[in-house]
Amino acid sequence: MSNHQPSISVTTDAPEESSACHKPQEHTLAEMVIDLDAIAHNTRTLKAMVSAAELMAVVKADAYNHGMRQVVETILSAGATQLGVATIDEAMRIRAAGFDAPVTAWMWFPGEELFGVFDHNITLGLPSLAHTEACLRAAEDWESSGGCVPSVTLMFDSGLSRSGVGPREWEETARLIAAAEREGKIRVTGLMTHLASADSDDAREVTDLQNRRFARAIELCRSLGMEVPINHIANTPATVSRPDLHHQMVRPGVGIYGVDPMETQGSVGLRTAMTLRARVLTTRVVPAGEGVSYGHLWRAQKDTRTAVVALGYADGLPRSMSGKFEVTIDGVAYPQIGRVCMDQIVISLDDSADPRAAEHTVQPGDWAVIFGEGGTSLDEFSAKAETIPYEILTMPRCRVARRFLPVRDAVKDGLTDSTDLPVDLATPGQTNAPTAESMRAIGRHIGEQVGAGTVISLTGPLGAGKTTLTQGLAEGLGVKGRVQSPTFTIVRSHKPGAPGQPGLLHMDAYRLLGEEVADTIEPGKHVDPHIVLDALESLDLDADVDAAVLVAEWGRGVVESLSDKVLDVEILRATGEDHPDDETRVIRWRWV
Numbered sequence: 001m002s003n004h005q006p007s008i009s010v011t012t013d014a015p016e017e018s019s020a021c022h023k024p025q026e027h028t029l030a031e032m033v034i035d036l037d038a039i040a041h042n043t044r045t046l047k048a049m050v051s052a053a054e055l056m057a058v059v060k061a062d063a064y065n066h067g068m069r070q071v072v073e074t075i076l077s078a079g080a081t082q083l084g085v086a087t088i089d090e091a092m093r094i095r096a097a098g099f100d101a102p103v104t105a106w107m108w109f110p111g112e113e114l115f116g117v118f119d120h121n122i123t124l125g126l127p128s129l130a131h132t133e134a135c136l137r138a139a140e141d142w143e144s145s146g147g148c149v150p151s152v153t154l155m156f157d158s159g160l161s162r163s164g165v166g167p168r169e170w171e172e173t174a175r176l177i178a179a180a181e182r183e184g185k186i187r188v189t190g191l192m193t194h195l196a197s198a199d200s201d202d203a204r205e206v207t208d209l210q211n212r213r214f215a216r217a218i219e220l221c222r223s224l225g226m227e228v229p230i231n232h233i234a235n236t237p238a239t240v241s242r243p244d245l246h247h248q249m250v251r252p253g254v255g256i257y258g259v260d261p262m263e264t265q266g267s268v269g270l271r272t273a274m275t276l277r278a279r280v281l282t283t284r285v286v287p288a289g290e291g292v293s294y295g296h297l298w299r300a301q302k303d304t305r306t307a308v309v310a311l312g313y314a315d316g317l318p319r320s321m322s323g324k325f326e327v328t329i330d331g332v333a334y335p336q337i338g339r340v341c342m343d344q345i346v347i348s349l350d351d352s353a354d355p356r357a358a359e360h361t362v363q364p365g366d367w368a369v370i371f372g373e374g375g376t377s378l379d380e381f382s383a384k385a386e387t388i389p390y391e392i393l394t395m396p397r398c399r400v401a402r403r404f405l406p407v408r409d410a411v412k413d414g415l416t417d418s419t420d421l422p423v424d425l426a427t428p429g430q431t432n433a434p435t436a437e438s439m440r441a442i443g444r445h446i447g448e449q450v451g452a453g454t455v456i457s458l459t460g461p462l463g464a465g466k467t468t469l470t471q472g473l474a475e476g477l478g479v480k481g482r483v484q485s486p487t488f489t490i491v492r493s494h495k496p497g498a499p500g501q502p503g504l505l506h507m508d509a510y511r512l513l514g515e516e517v518a519d520t521i522e523p524g525k526h527v528d529p530h531i532v533l534d535a536l537e538s539l540d541l542d543a544d545v546d547a548a549v550l551v552a553e554w555g556r557g558v559v560e561s562l563s564d565k566v567l568d569v570e571i572l573r574a575t576g577e578d579h580p581d582d583e584t585r586v587i588r589w590r591w592v
C-alpha cells in the first residue's frame, strides 16, 4: 500500500493556455462564428481615430467571449500595442499563449501572490492604498531575490466609485509610489481611470468632471517627480466620441468586437464580429389547439408548421426571452414560440412576417441565426433581451463551439492547404471569400466533392464572382477548356480531363430559356424539366447531362428538378450594399 500524503502545490507558473469553447466538431449543433477580419478592421478603425495615442485593446473575459488567442493574434497585427485584462489569471494566459506585448491586469486583492505577475512582466493596476502597500512589499521581496523592476499603473478613482484610489487616499498613495519609484523599486507606467457614463450624451458634464479630476491627479504625480508617461481614461464610447480624452493611450473593449455604443451620433463603421447560430433538428406540423413546449405558453391557433433549433438556456440563451425573439434561416426570420428549454427552442414556420416564408423550405441541418451576420443585429437582439450588447456577447456558453473566419490576408495561405478548406458539402454551410483567389479555391474544393449528374444552381448578383467560382470548380473537376462567363455562349461544354471522369456544362439558365420564359418563373416554383432539357437539346450540344456536372448561373427555379443531386450555391456581398468596395463575398451552399 502506498502511503503518499496528498499535497497541495502552490505554483507561480503560468496556467496552461485554455479556452472554454471548443472548435466545431462533426456533430456541433451550435456555434459562434467569429469574424477575425471584422476584429482586424475594428482595430484599424479605432487606431486610425486616435492617431498618435497608443491602443490598449481590452481582452478580458476571453476577449469578450470571442477567443483570446485568436483575437490577440489578430489585434496585435492590426495596430493594438498593449493589452488590458481584468484578472491576473487572464494576463498569465496571454503569456502562456506566447504573447509578449505589454499587458495590464487590474483586478486582484491584497494578499495575492505577486511573484508570478512580476516574473511574467505583467503590469499591475493599483486600485487602492492597500493594494499599493501589498505590491510594494512584494516588490521589495522580489528585488532581494534578484528580479527586475516591476511595472505598475496607478488607478485613480475619478468618479465611478468602484475601484481606483479614492480622494481620501490619493495623496498618500501618490507619495508612497513616488518614493518607491525614486528608490528604483517599481516603474510607474502612468495613471488610469474609468468613466461612469461615457456612452451617454446627457452625462457629458459627468465625463468632463472625471477628466478634470484625472488631469489634476496626473499633475500631482508630476509635481512629486514622477514622469507618468502613459495615461488613459477612454473606453470605447470615449474613444469614438471624445478625441479630447485620448491622452497617451485609449482602452477600448467592446468596439474591438464591433459594438459602437455611440451609434446614435452616426456610424463609425465598426463591424460586429460574432454571429450565433444553431442547427435546425426537425420540422413538424402541430395540430390546431395543441400547446408547444413546457407550460404550453404558446398554442397553435391553426395547424402550424414548426421547427426545433438546437440552442437553449444551457447554451446561454436566457429563458426570460421565451417568445420574444426571432431566428433567421436563409434570410427569412421566424418567431420563436413557447418556452426556451435547456437545449432547444421551437420556432413557427407559419408565423413569419416575411412573405418569402411561404415559398421557403426549412430543413433539418439548416443554420438558424440567433444574432449577427444574416440575422437579427446584435443591437436589436440585445434590446429584445432588455440588456446591453456586452452581456449578449458574453452569453454563449461552453457547449457552443467557436468557428473562426480568418483575416483576409491569412485566408489565401489557409486556402492553399486543401485540408484546411472550410467547405464541407455534407451539410449546409457558408464561408467567406475575401479575395478572387479564395473564391477560386472554394470552387476547386466544391469541384473535388461533386460527381457526374450533379446540378449546381449558382446565384449571385452581377460581379459577385460566379465565373471565378466556376473556374475553380473546373479545376477541381479537372475538365478541359477555359471557363468564361456564359452570358454570351448560353451553354459551354467542357470535356472530362480523363475517361470516366465527369465533364462540365456551364450555362446561363436565364439566357437558355429566353427572357419570355425566364421572366414568368414565380419564386418557389420550378420550371418543367422538359422545357429545360428541350432547350439544351436544341443547342445541339455534344454532351450528356447525366455524365457531366451542370453549373447553372441564375439557375434558381429552373434546374431544381433536373436531378436528384442539386446543390444550391449562393454568393452574397459580405457587407451588403453599403460597402461596394469591400470585395469579401459570403458563399452559402445547401442540397435542395
Ligand SMILES: *Cc1c(COP(=O)(O)O)cnc(C)c1O
Pocket (backbone or CB within 6 Å): 058, 060, 106, 194, 234, 235, 236, 237, 251, 252, 253, 254, 255
Ligand atoms: C472593460 C473595461 C474597459 C473596456 O470598456 P468598453 O466599454 O468595452 O470599451 C476599459 N477599462 C476598464 C477598466 C474595463 O474594465
